[in-house]
Amino acid sequence: MGLLSLLRKLRPAQEREVRLLLLGLDNAGKTTLLKALASEDITQITPTQGFNIKSVLSDGFKLNVWDIGGQRKIRPYWRNYFDNTDVLIYVIDSADRKRFDETGQELAELLAEDKLVGVPVLIFANKQDLFNSAPASEIAESLGLHVIRDREWQIQGCSAATNEGVKVRGDGGEERGEPSVYFGTITLKYGMTSPRRTALNGRHDVTDGGGGFIPGMGENKQVPRVLSGGFFGYVDDAFSQRTPELPCERGETRAIGRSQQSDTQVTEVIEVKQVQILDAEPWKDEGDSAQNRLLIKGGQVVNEDQVIHADVYIEEGIIKQVGLNLITPGGARIIEAKGKYVIPGGVDTQTHFQQPVAGTVSCDDFYTGTRAALAGGTTTVLDVVMPERGESLVDAHDKWAGWAEQKACCDYGLHVGVTWWSEKVKLEMAELVSEHGVNSFKMFMAFKDQYQLSDAELLKAFNHCKQLGAVAQVHAENGDAIKEMTQRLLAVGVTGPEGHELSRPEEVEAEATQRACLLAHQVGCPLHIAPVMSRSAAEVVAAHRRRGQLVSGEATAAALATDGTHQWNRCWRHAAAHVTCPPLRPDPATPQHLAGMLANNDLQCASSNHCSFTVQQKEAGQDDFTKIPQGVNGVEDRMAVLWEKGVASGKMDLCQFVAATSTNAAKLFNIYPQKGVIAVGSDADIVIWDPTVVQRLSAKTHQQRCDFSVFEGLQCRGAPAWVLSRGRLCLEEGPAAARRWRAGPPRPAPAPPSDEFHNRSEPAEGVRNQQNSGFAVSGAQIDDKTPKRTGVKVHAPPGGKSAGSFW
Known part of the structure; x- marks a missing residue:
């Protein structure tokens, strides 16, 4: 049986035109295969830079085969060709074993x-004729094809160069001079647990009792597809997420819902290094040493607006010079950054270090948390102060500030949560802004009877934030709906971690996001949604931004790297470790959708929302999901995850990466240009990023104190090679330095007014407002009266001998 038999079932007699999409990595042999199918010469093959289209006539069928280039820069455009595809053909170079993970x-x-x-x-x-090629059965096992349950599929060993396994006589087509297309020799049928090999004496065939090369293909009709936006129209969700699998998941399909999987409980064991709890070590002043004078040479300096080849000279923790051929004093330490990117240190907008939660405390304090942040390239963290209901906001702030001052290894700032409302809270907000430099407050629409504010209280808080010039942040979930659904789930016996997501579905987050944007707009208050965990909530933020409303949002590292199906894992510990708030969404397309919105600036920041707990702490909710401490790790992994999901995958460029990890956050919370940019006068918070490094994230190696990582096994291309915080080397081609140094909070200042261009406050000392400067490029200039030179005397042309005066 061949492709023609399949098409007879797939298409009625009057529809004889079929669209085949041919994809695969570069150098897999796609174009050679296409030419072989079309009976064309394959001796002259060049890499496909765009796409090829071939129409193959066979037994009355017109097969329109689209061959799209497989280079990394072209892969983002594959999505433009998905519409109306009838069969996807994917080609693998079976001799290139090093790329099996990538092609998978x-x-x-x-x-x-x-x-x-x-x-x-x-x-x-493809390329089965090469001596080092892997058989199709081995490739199938390597890619885990046997777990596919949502479509018909088949794998075929072949050699496009020799035509083996590509074409045979079938249905009389070849006898009439028509090419026939065949898929045979090694067949892996949907649902099989092991490959099946068929070899038939000089000819290849499929031992399938059905009418085609894939069983059951006549009964189910194709899902209709409608072409929209033109041939090259933009398509959402350029990529889809492949969630990293842990040992207990391999060989099975994660199912959403208890009814789809066995009730057998498994225990997942991850051997984790023992984390030694260290006290913060005292900072030793090194005086005027070479440590305080650094020269970074040979790298590419990346800011949000440009990438340039430049050297960076640092002295006393401040960037003094940026450019080429710098003149610097002697004794400076030189760091060679050739082949690497020199980027601003990351600014993490949301962390929860040593935060009291449900009778326990998050396991990373300000020492281990900021130390892990530095190990991942983050040099400034903004932590959230969480007062208890009725507690003084000022007292809570002073408590958090005391913890941070004693232990923090890098610069930090503090948001203050508004967990209740009264006239006292209103006065304390003003005191925090004027005397403590706080410029952002976070309100909660969830956690009823604990932190939740009513709509009336939210309006008052938003209006007060506007008057103070502070940024209003919101945790957006409908607390009333959550409370009701939680009670229903517990009543019917749902107590496992999956109940957390079931009680807080995506629409609950989207509704609260819509309501928060509406309320903030009524009083003209700029609003920041922290965090955004679902596609629908992100779309709400984007829609309000397009209407001109001052609203921004942030996605978390966990939401960009994994999904909520882990909360249904048969290992309770594994499932509970993924419980966070708002929850990770089970829709597998969510991570790449959020990454795309970051690239488009529909979302502005990538935070970690780091609030980590050990497995033992999570077990407090063994019999009641409401008692599971909510939070995951991410402060160390944030930048590596966004690089992998954004830059390495082709969704983002370097400038967008810097904006999402550093610059946008610095601007939003008023610490720019002290942070978030590599420029003269800015703090020397610098990361030298090596794009060639490949690292595998794991709880076995991370610096965070938690004993489980939601990124376990995720391979990331790119990692920090050196990290500088205020000019001091914290990471040097290895693990973070064990010592700490004194680091005060970022320069305190209220957030700028909402109309940032027409109602600007006076700039901070040392910052030049270009709109208020006397510089102009029109009108009279200072050199207007200087006579123009008619020529320059040159003693010797370039390449000739120099006489000394000019050259």
């Missing part, structure tokens, strides 16, 4: 695309 990841992302749902997939394991 690309295939998994394709299979998760919304526009390819239900599309049959045929995988060609």
